């Protein structure tokens with residue numbers, strides 16, 4: 001997917017003014033935050049489970065080479081054909097090759113964020129093969145020619161009305177305005193595609209080393225059909241999704257649906273271990289897994305490693321005050337919100353996503369909900385440090401920081417300057433005691449709000465003076 | 473006990489009444505208050521901007537200034553959080569300071585946390601009265617677990633009625649330089665905070681952090697709300713509000 005994170009500022013400003021989007025975001029926020037809070041409160045040991053999950057992920061990542069080899073061995077033993085891809089192009093080309101080798105005309109696809117990274121649909125369609133997204137949200141996005149704005153709810157930026165208009169136009173049918181009816185219409189349109197597709201593509205939430213399985217966690221049933229109905233099934237994933245054992249998977253499943261949608265368990269959990277065996281009633285004749293490593297190994301060896309624990313639940317964005325107001329598209333790449341603000345620069349180069357780690361209040365609403373305890377604000381701060389080291393900060397920011405630091409390290413001078421500022425500030429505030437117009441950096445403050453004026457004297461002056469008087 | 477007051481750069485310059493109120497509370501609790509005169513800033517702005525070196529210099533400065541106190545008390549969750557939860561990491565590559573940072577962290581308390589959990593203060597001399605809402609500032613809440621402490625203190629005030637506001641734990645959108653670098657996003661977030669506050673219909677919003685205070689008060693006034701006060705909890709607990717201190 002094309003990276004547009006450098007436009008964060010202008011895009012986010014536009015998104016703030018988009019009334020329809022704001023409504024959709026507001027609705028989505030409550031839809032995620034409230035149910036999650038409820039199911040988390042129902043557990044009496046949520047914090048312990050989170051810690052255990054973080055530990056499992058850390059252990060798996062520390063020995064990732066071992067577990068990936070184990071996974072490959074088990075998968076091959078079950079008849080899975082395993083491929084490794086070190087670039088987006090390589091992954092896309094592998095998919096097309098598998099399709100061509102099998103004379104595939106039509107592909108049905110269930111949601112894959114790795115596929116979004118590589119721009120898979122466009123590539124495959126460019127080779128004359130039809131791709132149908134079958135997850136309702138993804139289907140909507142595909143019809144609209146857009147990108148997902150959320151990792152588990154790709155069309156969350158769209159209102160029901162948007163979808164009604166879109167379906168009426170694309171399906172050439174009378175406009176419906178009931179969500180359930182719209183869903184039925186999509187189902188009706190998609191059903192024949194499931195039946196005549198030659199190949200299914202899914203992502204994989206996890207790869208389990210112990211069994212050589214891939215797993216998808218879904219709610220709509222389209223994923224189950226995609227893994228079982230077509231002749232060929234291709235699962236695409238990335239190296240960090242590998243976890244050691246089935247027990248570890250059970251642990252993750254205590255957290256993933258709860259953190260994602262506030263469900264105790266998702267409607268479907270589909271585990272695929274090899275293609276259809278002789279005694280099986282259904283399943284693909286051929287099962288391929290393509291495992292991507294773009295950026296992951298580099299991050300694994302860096303101080304951003306904790307970001308690789310991510311199980312893509314979306315909780316960090318659902319709870320992020322910035323995401324809640326600008327939506328996912330502003331972030332300009334596949335992963336929005338706090339985890340996106342870490343992964344986007346980590347995978348695409350720090351210099352290509354300067355705004356993202358800075359466009360955060362560091363409130364840690366993300367860190368406390370992350371089911372695998374990724375210290376997202378700390379990672380964003382580390383990225384800021386890297387920007388600073390590489391001189392990627394704006395000169396205005398750098399110089400104001402330098403000036404401030406110069407003073408803060410010279411207490412005598414500092415006390416004089418602040419004494420003057422307190423007096424001048426009081427004068428500027430006047431009777432209303434608020435400053436509504438400042439210059440330079442302050443301009444960006446007073447453009448949006450007043451500044452309560454200083455009171456004329458610093459605490460230091462009042463206190464030291466008071467003590468002098470009482471001591472006398 | 474000797475208690476060092478770290479008043480914070482914002483209270484020092486913008487709202488000295490908070491510092492005076494903190495002193496009054498500590499003295500009422502029979503603490504010997506010391507105010508190291510050379511204190512300036514905890515270094516958080518540099519730390520969050522990625523300027524580690526400057527942040528380290530300021531952290532070392534704070535460490536040396538508060539070397540001889542039993543406790544260091546701070547009327548701000550975010551500065552206390554900086555010292556308590558970030559100094560050790562910040563100074564991790566300077567072994568001799570790392571230990572000192574741990575020492576300091578163990579002795580550092582956010583004001584309400586200190587009043588409840590160290591001196592267990594339960595009576596106050598204040599003229600303040602009215603209905604209030606409490607905003608749980610991010611660093612205090614999520615770094616230091618400051619939630620019950622201010623509520624407990626406020627419950628001792630006979631003429632103060634706390635009404636919990638919706639979204640009390642939601643960030644106000646300040647975020648230090650975020651508030652100016654991404655001013656329109658910050659502005660939207662604080663607007664929502666003001667909406668929640670105004671829906672609660674109280675005389676004052678009370679909080680324990682300074683950035684949020686300037687941000688929320690500044691936004692309320694810009695929206696034309698000149699009625700709802702925005703006060704630091706120390707001001708409420710002592711009645712030292714605004715001009716009386718000057």
Ligand code: SF4
Pocket residue numbers: 259309310311312313314315316317339366369370371372373374
């Ligand atoms: S970073 Fe944590 S909260 Fe965010 S999507 Fe990943 S696992 Fe979920």
